[in-house]
Amino acid sequence: MKSYWGDGPTAVSINEICRRAGVSKPGLYREFGNEDDLKTAALESYRELVLSQLFEIFEADQPFDEALAALTGLALQDRAQTGLPTGCLFGKMRGCRSELGPKTNGAIDATWSTAQDRMQDWIDRAKRNGQLDSQISTTTATLYVDAQIANAITMQAEGVQKAEISEFLQIAFNGLKCFG
Amino acid sequence: MKSYWGDGPTAVSINEICRRAGVSKPGLYREFGNEDDLKTAALESYRELVLSQLFEIFEADQPFDEALAALTGLALQDRAQTGLPTGCLFGKMRGCRSELGPKTNGAIDATWSTAQDRMQDWIDRAKRNGQLDSQISTTTATLYVDAQIANAITMQAEGVQKAEISEFLQIAFNGLKCFG
DNA sequence: TCCATATCGGACCAATCGGTATTTTTATAT
DNA sequence: ATATAAAAATACCGATTGGTCCGATATGGA
Numbered sequence: 001m002k003s004y005w006g007d008g009p010t011a012v013s014i015n016e017i018c019r020r021a022g023v024s025k026p027g028l029y030r031e032f033g034n035e036d037d038l039k040t041a042a043l044e045s046y047r048e049l050v051l052s053q054l055f056e057i058f059e060a061d062q063p064f065d066e067a068l069a070a071l072t073g074l075a076l077q078d079r080a081q082t083g084l085p086t087g088c089l090f091g092k093m094r095g096c097r098s099e100l101g102p103k104t105n106g107a108i109d110a111t112w113s114t115a116q117d118r119m120q121d122w123i124d125r126a127k128r129n130g131q132l133d134s135q136i137s138t139t140t141a142t143l144y145v146d147a148q149i150a151n152a153i154t155m156q157a158e159g160v161q162k163a164e165i166s167e168f169l170q171i172a173f174n175g176l177k178c179f180g
Numbered sequence: 181m182k183s184y185w186g187d188g189p190t191a192v193s194i195n196e197i198c199r200r201a202g203v204s205k206p207g208l209y210r211e212f213g214n215e216d217d218l219k220t221a222a223l224e225s226y227r228e229l230v231l232s233q234l235f236e237i238f239e240a241d242q243p244f245d246e247a248l249a250a251l252t253g254l255a256l257q258d259r260a261q262t263g264l265p266t267g268c269l270f271g272k273m274r275g276c277r278s279e280l281g282p283k284t285n286g287a288i289d290a291t292w293s294t295a296q297d298r299m300q301d302w303i304d305r306a307k308r309n310g311q312l313d314s315q316i317s318t319t320t321a322t323l324y325v326d327a328q329i330a331n332a333i334t335m336q337a338e339g340v341q342k343a344e345i346s347e348f349l350q351i352a353f354n355g356l357k358c359f360g
Numbered sequence: 361t362c363c364a365t366a367t368c369g370g371a372c373c374a375a376t377c378g379g380t381a382t383t384t385t386t387a388t389a390t
Numbered sequence: 391a392t393a394t395a396a397a398a399a400t401a402c403c404g405a406t407t408g409g410t411c412c413g414a415t416a417t418g419g420a
Contacts, residue, residue, distance in 0.1 A: 007278055008276055008278065008279065010190060010191075010276075010279075011190075011276065011278060011279050013406075013407065013408080014407080014408060014409085015406075015407075015408085024368065024369045024370080025369080025370095025408090025409080025410090026368070026369060026370090026409090026410075026411090027367095027368065027369075029408095029409070029410080030367090030368085034408080034409075035408065035409090092275070094338075095272070095275060095334075096188055096190075096191065098187050098188065098191060099188065099190075099191050136347070136351065137344065137347055139344060140344045140347045140348055140351070141351075143335065143340065143344065143348060144348055144351055144352070147331045147335075147348075151327045151331070154275075155323065155327075158274075160323065164317065164319060164320045164323065167316070167317055167320045168320055168323060168324055168327075171316065171320070171321075171324055171355040171356060171359060172324070172352065172355050173355070174354070174355040174358065174359060175351040175352050175353070175354040175355030175356075176351060176355075178354065178358040179351060179354060193376080193377065193378080194377080194378060194379085195376075195377075195378085204398065204399045204400085205378090205379080205380090205399085206379090206380075206381095206398070206399065206400090207397090207398065207399075209378095209379070209380080210397090210398085214378080214379075215378065215379090
């Protein structure tokens with residue numbers, strides 16, 4: 001069900017969702033409430049399915065370099081094999097917030113907030129361990145890592161070769177390591 | 181007219197465009213043809229208004245570092261002052277190609293192709309001048325620069341502070357300079 | 361077996377979509 | 391001033407949108 005959000009949270013109508021899922025429209029409404037609730041549920045499902053893997057990396061007790069390598073590996077893993085759609089639902093939703101309902105927007109805020117918290121802890125830890133230049137603002141670093149991962153996932157969805165995405169992330173993360 | 185594409189190329193209906201522009205629907209259709217043509221025209225207008233400034237930087241005969249600085253300045257310039265909407269129409273369109281018509285998609289292809297050409301020339305020139313590590317794949321470099329500029333513009337649209345965007349680009353372009 | 365109850369889906373709703381036919385207005389020429 | 395040509399807007403088209411009503415159908419207890 002949630003898998004059909006691969007082609008954009010605003011690109012698929014409720015009718016189309018029902019058609020694809022083989023479920024009646026009243027049935028879907030009984031289960032989810034309305035469109036806003038449905039999209040909220042889809043985002044929550046995405047968070048548990050995909051973002052949780054990122055959070056695990058951020059929380060893991062490992063050197064900064066290894067965490068970056070793990071992030072690269074995660075961003076590069078083949079979505080086609082897992083049967084899941086490509087692209088980042090969270091990123092797509094953040095890109096068209098004005099077209100989404102208030103509940104979905106609230107969920108986006110909450111998700112982004114917890115993601116930033118996780119990343120802040122991780123960045124601050126790396127700074128304390130001397131693995132990251134403490135001149136770099138923590139908030140900028142979180143924005144940076146988030147954006148680069150989103151870039152990589154989006155590029156994969158657009159069909160860019162894995163080797164190029166890998167090099168892309170290598171360059172991007174290099175910017176963090178050799179700062180100043 | 182084209183300014184109303186600020187809130188997303190799929191978020192605004194033809195009816196709404198007419199309402200905002202104070203023009204009748206047949207009038208708009210007489211001028212542009214259909215929705216696909218209108219969006220194509222909007223993209224062309226955006227290319228001449230915004231992307232042309234990027235192309236000028238790529239074509240200018242200046243050191244690589246100065247070009248990067250110029251790109252940073254361009255990405256940071258305040259859109260609110262110019263009266264233009266924030267965000268990157270080209271990037272938004274690339275993010276929802278399946279929702280756009282064939283003509284608009286063709287224009288996206290053409291725009292992206294010429295943008296990549298301009299960047300390739302620029303990157304190759306920097307490599308020849310020893311201002312950029314030639315180990316970096318040219319196509320990856322073009323993808324990289326494009327993505328970072330898009331990131332910066334998107335962040336400005338989301339209300340991120342200028343100082344953070346500036347630091348963001350400093351980190352990102354650092355990754356190009358100190359590679360390997 | 362028969363009735364009550366709970367679930368489910370076909371059919372329907374007003375609103376809006378992209379797009380157009382037709383009528384009204386405006387301007388011109390005689 | 392009046393008939394005619396050009397321009398523009400009102401009013402409408404079928405299709406689709408998010409959302410709901412209500413009849414059909416399945417289930418369970420007596």
